[in-house]
Amino acid sequence: MWALCQASWWARPAAAEGLSGQVVDALDGRPLAGVSLVLEGAQLGAHSDGEGRFRLAGLPPGPGRLLVSHIGYQPKEVPVVAGQQGELRIALEVAVVELPGVVVSATRRAQLFAEAPVSMAVAQAPELQTRNAFTLSGPLTYVAGVNQVGSQIDIRGSSGYSQGTGSRVLLLLDGFPMLSADLGDIKWDAVPTEEVERVEVIKGAASALYGTGALGGVINAITRQPSLRPQTRFRLLSGVYSQPAYRSWRWAEERMYLAGGDLSHSRTLGLTGLVLAGGHQRTRGYQENDEFRRYHLYAKAVRPVGERGRWTGLARWASDDHGVFLQWKNRQHPLQVPAGDRGASTLSRKLYLCSEYYQMRGPALGYKLKGYFYRTAFENSRQAGGLESVGRKAGTEVQVDYTGVEDLALSLGGAAAFDRVKAPGDFIGQRQAHNLALYAQGTRPLPPWAELVAGLRYDHHRRDQGEEGQLVRCALPHGEARPTQRQLSPQVGLAVFPAPHTALRASAGRGFRAPSISEVFTQAEASGVLICPNPALRAERSWSYELGLRQGVGGFLLVDAALFWNSFDGLVEARPDPALGQGVLAANFRNISRARVRGAELETQLALPGGLRWRAAYTLLDAVEFLALEEVLPIYDGGAELVPGREAPLPYRARHLLNTGLGLQRGRVRGGAEFRYLSRFERVSGLFPEGRRDLVPVYLVDLYAAGRLGELDLTLRIDNLLNYHYLLTERELRSPRRLSLGLSGAF
Amino acid sequence: MRGWFLAVALWCYGCDHGLDAGPPGQSGIAGRLVFKGEWPPEAEEVAVAVYENTPLQVADLYELSGWDTGVGIGVPFHDYFVPIEGDGTYRWVMVAWRPMGSFWDFRSLLGCYHAPGDTLPTPVTVLQGQVAGGVDIEVDFGVLRGEEVPGYDLCVGALPGELVGEAGGG
Numbered sequence: 001m002w003a004l005c006q007a008s009w010w011a012r013p014a015a016a017e018g019l020s021g022q023v024v025d026a027l028d029g030r031p032l033a034g035v036s037l038v039l040e041g042a043q044l045g046a047h048s049d050g051e052g053r054f055r056l057a058g059l060p061p062g063p064g065r066l067l068v069s070h071i072g073y074q075p076k077e078v079p080v081v082a083g084q085q086g087e088l089r090i091a092l093e094v095a096v097v098e099l100p101g102v103v104v105s106a107t108r109r110a111q112l113f114a115e116a117p118v119s120m121a122v123a124q125a126p127e128l129q130t131r132n133a134f135t136l137s138g139p140l141t142y143v144a145g146v147n148q149v150g151s152q153i154d155i156r157g158s159s160g161y162s163q164g165t166g167s168r169v170l171l172l173l174d175g176f177p178m179l180s181a182d183l184g185d186i187k188w189d190a191v192p193t194e195e196v197e198r199v200e201v202i203k204g205a206a207s208a209l210y211g212t213g214a215l216g217g218v219i220n221a222i223t224r225q226p227s228l229r230p231q232t233r234f235r236l237l238s239g240v241y242s243q244p245a246y247r248s249w250r251w252a253e254e255r256m257y258l259a260g261g262d263l264s265h266s267r268t269l270g271l272t273g274l275v276l277a278g279g280h281q282r283t284r285g286y287q288e289n290d291e292f293r294r295y296h297l298y299a300k301a302v303r304p305v306g307e308r309g310r311w312t313g314l315a316r317w318a319s320d321d322h323g324v325f326l327q328w329k330n331r332q333h334p335l336q337v338p339a340g341d342r343g344a345s346t347l348s349r350k351l352y353l354c355s356e357y358y359q360m361r362g363p364a365l366g367y368k369l370k371g372y373f374y375r376t377a378f379e380n381s382r383q384a385g386g387l388e389s390v391g392r393k394a395g396t397e398v399q400v401d402y403t404g405v406e407d408l409a410l411s412l413g414g415a416a417a418f419d420r421v422k423a424p425g426d427f428i429g430q431r432q433a434h435n436l437a438l439y440a441q442g443t444r445p446l447p448p449w450a451e452l453v454a455g456l457r458y459d460h461h462r463r464d465q466g467e468e469g470q471l472v473r474c475a476l477p478h479g480e481a482r483p484t485q486r487q488l489s490p491q492v493g494l495a496v497f498p499a500p501h502t503a504l505r506a507s508a509g510r511g512f513r514a515p516s517i518s519e520v521f522t523q524a525e526a527s528g529v530l531i532c533p534n535p536a537l538r539a540e541r542s543w544s545y546e547l548g549l550r551q552g553v554g555g556f557l558l559v560d561a562a563l564f565w566n567s568f569d570g571l572v573e574a575r576p577d578p579a580l581g582q583g584v585l586a587a588n589f590r591n592i593s594r595a596r597v598r599g600a601e602l603e604t605q606l607a608l609p610g611g612l613r614w615r616a617a618y619t620l621l622d623a624v625e626f627l628a629l630e631e632v633l634p635i636y637d638g639g640a641e642l643v644p645g646r647e648a649p650l651p652y653r654a655r656h657l658l659n660t661g662l663g664l665q666r667g668r669v670r671g672g673a674e675f676r677y678l679s680r681f682e683r684v685s686g687l688f689p690e691g692r693r694d695l696v697p698v699y700l701v702d703l704y705a706a707g708r709l710g711e712l713d714l715t716l717r718i719d720n721l722l723n724y725h726y727l728l729t730e731r732e733l734r735s736p737r738r739l740s741l742g743l744s745g746a747f
Numbered sequence: 748m749r750g751w752f753l754a755v756a757l758w759c760y761g762c763d764h765g766l767d768a769g770p771p772g773q774s775g776i777a778g779r780l781v782f783k784g785e786w787p788p789e790a791e792e793v794a795v796a797v798y799e800n801t802p803l804q805v806a807d808l809y810e811l812s813g814w815d816t817g818v819g820i821g822v823p824f825h826d827y828f829v830p831i832e833g834d835g836t837y838r839w840v841m842v843a844w845r846p847m848g849s850f851w852d853f854r855s856l857l858g859c860y861h862a863p864g865d866t867l868p869t870p871v872t873v874l875q876g877q878v879a880g881g882v883d884i885e886v887d888f889g890v891l892r893g894e895e896v897p898g899y900d901l902c903v904g905a906l907p908g909e910l911v912g913e914a915g916g917g
Contacts, residue, residue: 246768329817331830332773334766338816340792386848473850530850578806585809585851635809689811690832696765725765733766 020055021088035070038110069101105200105220117493119203132740135188144617157597157623158216160652168216176354180376181391181419184516190350194262205511205544208455208491215511226273239740241286258283275300287335289323308360316352324384327731344384351375364404370397389423433463453493461485461514479536487512501552511542519589530586556607568595576634595625616660623653639692640683649682671705715742775830778882789846793818798839834875858886859902
């Protein structure tokens, strides 16, 4: 896919067919800087400069629609004719109730958020900054329907918990896939959080667009563009965790702190825009073995090539040396680890390189070449299992965009990705996998009030068994190996706009995820449980359906409602099995027969008098699996009744999820309170005898205050104000109260 | 304004804190492990495991009622506590070990609880909210070298042959 911001042509000299003008505030005529302007149907965009001025060059001739959006203002569509008009003056009106502007993830092309045919959410940089977080995973839990269990993100109940192995949510960085080759997981510290301009979240299967991995949704982190003028930005963050509410749980008298700093510089040298950044983060953590030290570097370059070409390159390196907390010592000492886990740590390093070249070949034809490389490596200390692995993922993609057939916008493409894993034979071994794909996606307006999107993607996934692993404790795996998986993923979506402030959407699509190499081949101990390989593991698939309605009322109220239904076949879940371990507590990843996740989501924003804003998002989930008659039931039920032939709750899903917040803005100061509720999980893994005994419903209250002093932004925040103690996975307490202060600025 | 802060502070302090610290009179089994002989240098962990019934097959080894892995390596003795959910009678209280680089295997028997004079492992009864104390177990590492250890045969004899093969061997 192409990322809107990577298409910025701010550094281009004026061309014969171009557009230029100024964007201002409709109320007082003040120039607006940083406004996003995108020509729909073409791979071109720009941002306004400090005087609100913009220029787009190399445009295809003829009429088009310019999509204009800016944080805090109502998005606007402006009809334009390239090369046939003088200076444009675009006036934007302040949005009382905010709606995101242009998005690029829903259909692989730039479009207004309001016109997306699927449920989406967008988190903008100012909102992310208010969270005072080192990574994106925490802030994303404030998005409706999104939860985080361990380090895994769950969108509308698609994912449970599998100790960081595999992900049903595909992470993209500027449109490039970012799941590791070995564990198939998201390394959150590899994402340059401090450089992210916005995050787009697709809720629901998107495999017709993105292939394997996009079974439960997509998160696309879009980074900032280089600036025209030299600019240096910094961000400092520090904070402390409170002691637990009970004196008997205290384990350390020293201050449990966190601290970090980032510095970046951006400028344009000749025609090349550059961003260079680096940073360091460290924490003592709130529990034993919770400390980490992280370092990261980041670079991005954008350069025009010829009249209508553009190259973008991005590099990220990150190192993370962190303690390993697998499970607590016992219920009386929940913030301490068992004696044998003391000193357990993991050192992990990541390197991400990606490159994109875009070229327009005519008024209606453009193509894009992409390549990326992702290396992840980790080493555990002996106390943490002594495991090590190096994963390498390399991929390439070609996409051709054509808009020459009436109003049809067509994208055709092919993609290839290669995974290679090198690990000891008694862990994962040396393994390889590759994925080849062809796709087509078309968007057609149905005048006067609808738009139809249809797509189809074929994926061919094959894993090479590689060398035979050394089975140390596991029984010989049963079942026939399934090295090849094929999938045809269709998707269709319809957006209807029957009235100016009403948008209806309907979509249906296929989801597909080939299991990660580690899910198939891992043999290791985790939390006292032996994980065994399963070469018979096959891909998981889903059908995903959704109906949605967005309604604006009088400019002060916005309501978004959605009904969704996902049916899964062969969902991959970790399950205990007495036959595997030959006397050792053992489990493996297995395809469960069928599962269903259905539900409803309601999101509202209300502007109240006096600068008050209220928002609330509620998600109701009904997530069950159908236990086959021949199902091998775990020794422990995990807190739910398990009967072969009947349905049972899927583990680690909350039936009720509520996020609500009240905010107040007065001039340059704003503040507010947020509340998050998760109902108690109805079922957990079944790996531990206590089941869900220690799980409680989650009630979290956060307070924040933010202000701007000149060029400095200051954010004071208290997370988990009530110091509420809770678990989302067995034997691990989540963070207690945290007080943090963030300071950032640009000069 | 100060009133506001005071109200919020009181609310934070006095409100529900979620998972509680557990009742003081928690149910469980407690006792002392006494170690004899030289600790094996490859010992990584030692645990006390509690089962409601003596295991009869491999699958039964999973049905742990509770365990304590907090035994310090190389210590002459350790006072253990295994929390138990609910009251009941527990017929198999045993000590197992895990060598470095290996996984937990509860066939790695080092000893089991039996009261003086008993010829079979002694059941332990736990009442709700109470701790059954004095469940002491003597562990002699001589069993790893095949030495005759008083009482060890009693433990091995309680297990079916399937679970004895690697007993003591880790």
